Amino acid sequence: MGATPSYHSILEVRLSKYFDKPTDMRYDGTQDPQEHLMAFESRMNLEGVVDEVRCRAFPVTLAEPGIRWFNALPQGSVRTFADITRGFLVQFTTCIKKAKHRINLLGVTQRNGEPTIKYLDRFNDECLEIDGLTDSMASLCLTNGLLNEDFRKYLTTKTSVDNAGNPKCGERIHQRRRGQSSGGGQQAAARLSSYSSDRKRGKA
Known part of the structure; x- marks a missing residue:
C-alpha cells in the first residue's frame, strides 16, 4: 500500500456493504468549506457511522484542488476526523463566507x-x-x-x-x-x- 495521510487504524476499518458513499457531494475549492463540512457531517450522522468511516469517506467528496490538498498531507497524519476538519478549514479559509453586517x-x-x-x-x-x-x-x-x-x-x-x-x-x-x-x-x-x-x- 502506498503512502497515505490516513493512520493505519482508519485504513483497517471495514465499510458496511450498505454504506452509501457520498459520491454525489463534490468540493472543488469554490464553495464555503464550512457548508461542505456541515453537509458531510449531516450525511454521516444519517448513516450512523464511526469516526474512522468519516475519515475514509471524506476524500471521496473532494475534487481538485481539494483532493490534491488531502493527498499532500504527511503520511499517517490523519488520525481523527477532527484532524481533517482543522486542516480543511485552514486550507480553504479564504472561501469562508463573511457574514454581512x-x-x-x-x-x-x-x-x-x-x-x-x-x-x-x-x-x-x-x-x-x-x-x-x-x-x-x-x-x-x-x-x-x-x-x-x-x-x-x-x-x-x-x-x-x-x-x-x-x-x-x-x-x-x-x-x-x-x-x-x-x-x-x-x-x-x-x-x-x-x-x-x-x-x-x-x-x-
Missing part, C-alpha cells in the same frame, strides 16, 4: 423604475445573509430604501407594537434564515397587496 441593509435601496414588489423580494434576500437582525432594524432599513413615498407612509402608519413595546413593521419580513423557509417574501407582498387595496378604497 446590519449596516449593509442601508445600501439596499429601491432602484429607479424597479417595481416595489421586486425591491421587497431583493431586500428580504439580503436579510437572509445577516445574523442578529432585529425587526426594528429591518423595518428602519426597509422604509429608508423605499422610493415609493406613499407606501413608506403606509408602512409607518400601519406599524404595530409588540408586547415589549418595540415597534415592528407588520409581519416579520426578514424571518427567513439559511436553510429555513418562512414565506418572508410572501408576507412583504401581502402588505403591498393590502396597501393597494386600501388605496382603492381610499384608506391609504
